[in-house]
Amino acid sequence: MTADGFVESVEDTLRTFVNSRRELVQGVSPVYSDAVDELVSFVLRGGKRVRPAFAWTGWVGAGGDPSSAGAPAVLAVCSALELVQACALIHDDIIDSSLTRRGFPTVHVTFAERHRAQGWSGDPDRYGESVGVLLGDLALCWADDMVRFADLDADAAGRVAPVWSAMRTEVMGGQLLDITVEASGDESVEAALRIDRYKTAAYTVERPLLIGAALADADPALIAAYHRFGADIGVAFQLRDDLLGVFGDPEITGKPSGDDLREGKRTVLLAVALAAADRVAPDSAAMIRSKIGTDLSDDEVDTLRSALIDLGAVDDVESRISALTDSALAELDLSDATAPAKERLRSMAWSATRREY
Amino acid sequence: MTADGFVESVEDTLRTFVNSRRELVQGVSPVYSDAVDELVSFVLRGGKRVRPAFAWTGWVGAGGDPSSAGAPAVLAVCSALELVQACALIHDDIIDSSLTRRGFPTVHVTFAERHRAQGWSGDPDRYGESVGVLLGDLALCWADDMVRFADLDADAAGRVAPVWSAMRTEVMGGQLLDITVEASGDESVEAALRIDRYKTAAYTVERPLLIGAALADADPALIAAYHRFGADIGVAFQLRDDLLGVFGDPEITGKPSGDDLREGKRTVLLAVALAAADRVAPDSAAMIRSKIGTDLSDDEVDTLRSALIDLGAVDDVESRISALTDSALAELDLSDATAPAKERLRSMAWSATRREY
Known part of the structure; x- marks a missing residue:
């Protein structure tokens, strides 16, 4: 297909x-x-139907046959x-x-x-x-x-149930954590990463792959590989999205440029920048804290962008994306997923995490 | 139990x-x-766990055995x-x-x-x-x-699925209808009854009974009897609740007296009163429309109460409750529900619809 x-x-x-x-x-x-x-x-x-695509590819990768009756x-x-x-x-x-x-x-x-x-x-x-x-x-x-x-057989339905259940419980938790971290002003990288882990990675990549694996009755080694691939690529995907939310071309992202800065989204990018600024540039830290989440002019957006670059936050996030993508792809290569699924997952990983601004 | x-x-x-x-x-x-x-x-x-009680009693009534392994x-x-x-x-x-x-x-x-x-x-x-x-x-x-x-067997799970699904789709529809009828100012008795049918009757009595029936693999005649009993008692239950919302003792209802009048709830009681007032007492109709849904004083609540009584709306709703309760209990008597379930359902019907103010 x-x-x-x-x-x-x-x-x-x-x-x-x-x-x-x-x-x-x-x-x-x-x-x-x-x-x-x-x-x-x-x-x-x-929408790109990315979650169904990961679930389907997870199934194909575990030996599911698209031409089968099931x-x-x-x-x-x-x-x-x-x-x-x-x-x-x-x-x-x-x-x-x-x-x-x-x-x-x-x-x-x-x-x-x-x-x-x-x-x-x-x-x-x-x-x-x-x-x-x-x-x-x-x-x-x-x-x-x-x-x-x-029309699943009872065994397949039984295997899918805990994954389906965990996915929904996790994503509600990720959302709840997101709004609570924003309200409470938790600026830690750890909190931002945890939101990415549950609001995006588990929900968008990892659990869909595991649903596919459960449907195909995958062996434990492949399940473990999907788990690690999904967690890493999912976080990388969110980190790329965070960069696009600040630096992206509105034509491509469909959102006004710098929107995430106006909304005051607590991203890893921002957390890394604030941590760096607190260490080396207190004025810059104060400036970012006073501007973020306010109704910024285009000039102010540019000032914040420059600060994020100068503080090394963009490089840091790019490095994280590269490292996560590399580890995910290595995990995928080593797995016993079928060749067409590996190719498809590689391509999805690439298109979700590549630099394009 | x-x-x-x-x-x-x-x-x-x-x-x-x-x-x-x-x-x-x-x-x-x-x-x-x-x-x-x-x-x-x-x-x-x-809470009284009324929905689980109806579902359980529906199951017992269709031959479910509380001491069985299932x-x-x-x-x-x-x-x-x-x-x-x-x-x-x-x-x-x-x-x-x-x-x-x-x-x-x-x-x-x-x-x-x-x-x-x-x-x-x-x-x-x-x-x-x-x-x-x-x-x-x-x-x-x-x-x-x-x-x-x-831990249902596959057949029971298959029987429950459509009832469980319909119940949730209906209750969301009942709620949506409720807020839309209130916003649009639809004052018809028909609209108020339809909300009672889906927001209360189907959700609180009928579908729970039918879930119990599905679990016990009840025969079609009992399913039909539950269906009619549940629809009638469920609406009667809501009509009683509407009367309590206007005339109830706060000690019993747990809500401030006259609360439904202050909230402007579009009940059958109100719809009947407005229809009667439009026919015979236009001043009264105008008074009700101007007061309902506003921050009423206790005196104004009393005035509205008197109008509802004088317009015959309270008698009308009492008659509806009696007629619905009678038809529901007759349906129950004729059904082949087990004796303990009949007794329990009779008692639940009575306690949910009796006059107590």
């Missing part, structure tokens, strides 16, 4: 699933149907990850008060606008957020339903 | 489950553990309903901006207070709500995990 073909297959699988829920939803109320249409558009609007059930479980992700994004956008996502208004903003357009009573923003909370909940339930109704 | 014994068993089952997650949670971060402790306290703080797995599925309910309450309290629940600060208020006490940065209320969203999500995931890890 080509990468494009895979994305289409995931979207077809999601479409088939949500269509199977339409009658139940319509039975409750046309109001519900309308809201669910918005959720479905959101889910089908795109492949559609595997594809359903892989696709379900996009519904967990829909919940994560919708709820995250509420938490961050984000206005846009993938170039469209966020779900809560869409419903706030509907409320305003109708001239309804009560607070439009509160209504929008409430609908967003509920639609995120529904996406989370439906993710489970997709796994539950995937 | 006595009613008290049952509540204890449900709580023990919940406790055992959450303890099985502790290591995973602690592995993410002590910050996460602390937050999860609050979720666990919330879940174990009480009973603990059934109890786990029944108990999982309390984690769905934890999510519903935590998220509902955010949606309604509620300050207290069961005599304690709501979850989002608890975390906002922690933020304030620590003097953290950012908006404490936003932090509290964010943590509430995430802990609700976690409870929803854990509900699924409890079902997934309950």
